Amino acid sequence: ALAVPVVLLILSTVRSYYRLSHLPGPFLARFTNIPRFSWVLSNNAHNIHIALHRRYGPIVRFGPNMVSIGDPNEISQIYGFKKPWLKSDFYHALLMKPSGKPVPGIFAAQDEEIHRTLKRPVSGAYSMSTLVSFESYVDSTMDVFCTQLDARFAHDSKICDLGKWLQMFAFDVIGELTFSKRLGFLETGEDVNGVMGSIWGAFKQTSLATQMPWLDFVWINNPIRRFLRGNGVSPGGAFAMARVQERRDLHKSTDKNDWHINERDFLSRFLEIAAKENVPPYALSAWASSNITAGSDTTGIYLRTLFHSLLTHPHTLSKLVVELDAAASAAALSPLASWSQTRSLPYLDACIKEAGRLHPPFGLPYERVVPAPGATVCGKWLPAGTVVGMSAWVAHRDKALYGEDCDVWNPERWLSGGEEVRRARENGLLTFGAGTRSCMGKHIAYLEMYKVVATLLRRFEFDLVPPKEGGHWKVENRWFVMQEGLLVRLRERKTSASQAEKE
Numbered sequence: 001a002l003a004v005p006v007v008l009l010i011l012s013t014v015r016s017y018y019r020l021s022h023l024p025g026p027f028l029a030r031f032t033n034i035p036r037f038s039w040v041l042s043n044n045a046h047n048i049h050i051a052l053h054r055r056y057g058p059i060v061r062f063g064p065n066m067v068s069i070g071d072p073n074e075i076s077q078i079y080g081f082k083k084p085w086l087k088s089d090f091y092h093a094l095l096m097k098p099s100g101k102p103v104p105g106i107f108a109a110q111d112e113e114i115h116r117t118l119k120r121p122v123s124g125a126y127s128m129s130t131l132v133s134f135e136s137y138v139d140s141t142m143d144v145f146c147t148q149l150d151a152r153f154a155h156d157s158k159i160c161d162l163g164k165w166l167q168m169f170a171f172d173v174i175g176e177l178t179f180s181k182r183l184g185f186l187e188t189g190e191d192v193n194g195v196m197g198s199i200w201g202a203f204k205q206t207s208l209a210t211q212m213p214w215l216d217f218v219w220i221n222n223p224i225r226r227f228l229r230g231n232g233v234s235p236g237g238a239f240a241m242a243r244v245q246e247r248r249d250l251h252k253s254t255d256k257n258d259w260h261i262n263e264r265d266f267l268s269r270f271l272e273i274a275a276k277e278n279v280p281p282y283a284l285s286a287w288a289s290s291n292i293t294a295g296s297d298t299t300g301i302y303l304r305t306l307f308h309s310l311l312t313h314p315h316t317l318s319k320l321v322v323e324l325d326a327a328a329s330a331a332a333l334s335p336l337a338s339w340s341q342t343r344s345l346p347y348l349d350a351c352i353k354e355a356g357r358l359h360p361p362f363g364l365p366y367e368r369v370v371p372a373p374g375a376t377v378c379g380k381w382l383p384a385g386t387v388v389g390m391s392a393w394v395a396h397r398d399k400a401l402y403g404e405d406c407d408v409w410n411p412e413r414w415l416s417g418g419e420e421v422r423r424a425r426e427n428g429l430l431t432f433g434a435g436t437r438s439c440m441g442k443h444i445a446y447l448e449m450y451k452v453v454a455t456l457l458r459r460f461e462f463d464l465v466p467p468k469e470g471g472h473w474k475v476e477n478r479w480f481v482m483q484e485g486l487l488v489r490l491r492e493r494k495t496s497a498s499q500a501e502k503e
């Protein structure tokens with residue numbers, strides 16, 4: 001009786017082996033997903049992926065049905081706007097399943113119809129033109145951030161875990177923008193209710209399931225394990241839903257017929273849309289929680305890379321500080337830097353681009369499915385149904401595009417080479433994804449980052465704490481490429497502006 005399934009298994013393995021046998025790659029990966037699962041388990045998948053592409057070339061077979069692409073020229077075919085290729089089952093593993101059943105979300109939706117239904121009504125809220133209306137929320141959080149750094153660390157040589165504080169800033173900004181309420185991390189200096197810890201804990205498991213989506217059923221979301229651990233909503237989701245309820249109660253208790261209870265935060269926009277338009281019941285929670293999960297850690301990781309790179313390359317830090325000081329002396333940069341002021345600082349812009357290139361926050365390929373009848377990618381035919389993906393880490397280390405020194409921090413690369421080269425380099429960036437499913441929060445993330453980097457570097461001086469005092473820089477890839485060990489000592493800078501303010 002066992003013979004039939006065994007024969008079927010052998011036949012299907014042989015068939016899947018031959019479907020893509022014309023592609024190079026590690027031998028075992030032709031038969032099983034275990035290698036790519038183990039790369040993620042090692043916390044170092046991004047570096048393994050880069051090494052494999054350097055060995056085998058721009059197209060590498062990562063699994064029986066998974067192919068990784070490294071050539072930035074293929075971005076438009078795979079992710080383009082014309083006929084977008086659908087997201088693979090990688091994303092199924094990421095869907096929230098509070099009671100076992102997946103709840104659709106903008107980020108992870110595989111079905112184009114569901115994605116459109118969720119995205120269309122709210123996309124205007126994320127556009128460049130809406131951005132300025134969110135600026136005051138970033139300002140109020142930056143103000144708290146600076147006050148806390150000043151009070152806790154600037155007056156003695158106490159060690160500050162700047163990496164943790166940048167992450168807390170990124171979460172609190174999103175709380176402000178979305179709900180007009182910070183999560184309270186900056187005020188307390190702590191991960192209130194374990195929101196940050198629980199997201200990272202979940203990613204440690206789901207990142208593994210993305211490589212073998214059936215694991216999600218047999219292990220992570222196995223009904224027996226779920227029963228044992230209880231259903232429960234994540235602390236981040238609970239925070240979001242509590243804010244929605246609060247706002248609804250407030251709305252009921254006022255006679256106002258609109259949702260503009262306090263300015264125009266995201267929640268007021270979401271509730272207004274949900275009241276006017278015919279949207280599915282899960283839409284509101286999908287919108288309210290996606291800002292926290294997609295927009296907080298990502299921005300925190302990006303900021304850590306930026307500060308770590310500047311502090312380990314002091315000549316680039318000095319150059320940036322000179323640019324900021326010159327702008328301030330020309331009255332073109334306020335103590336709480338404004339978005340419009342920071343947009344005209346070319347070296348700041350180059351540093352921000354370079355941080356996103358060198359250490360993109362997402363560290364696994366963005367997987368898509370080749371549509372019928374198949375497609376030629378990097379000169380090789382891929383039959384319909386093949387899963388292909390590009391990792392930003394691999395694409396951003398394309399030597400032909402970014403230069404021989406692409407493994408190291410060099411903001412100057414964004415200021416040299418002429419307009420055409422710069423444009424091609426920008427188009428090769430996958431930091432925020434590409435095409436129809438690219439990041440909706442990109443402008444918001446830039447708004448936060450340009451402002452906070454300029455503000456902090458004008459106000460404080462930072463010294464890295466050396467490894468012998470605990471400053472061990474450590475990077476762990478579980479889809480988010482998290483860092484640890486950005487420890488600093490800081491003090492207020494004696495700029496002419498701060499002197500004048502004191503006098």
Ligand code: HEM
Pocket residue numbers: 106107108119290291294295296298299302360361362366367430431432433434436437438439440441442444445
């Ligand atoms: C530096 C910070 C950020 C980075 C690096 C980043 C990166 C990305 C990437 C790579 C994707 C596409 C992933 C894929 O194709 O699988 C994405 C999608 C998305 N991001 Fe971001 N993101 C950032 C900040 C934000 C912020 C601040 C928000 C919200 C306020 C946000 C909301 C979203 C949403 C809703 C999507 C799904 C879009 C769709 O599928 O249509 N992100 N992000």
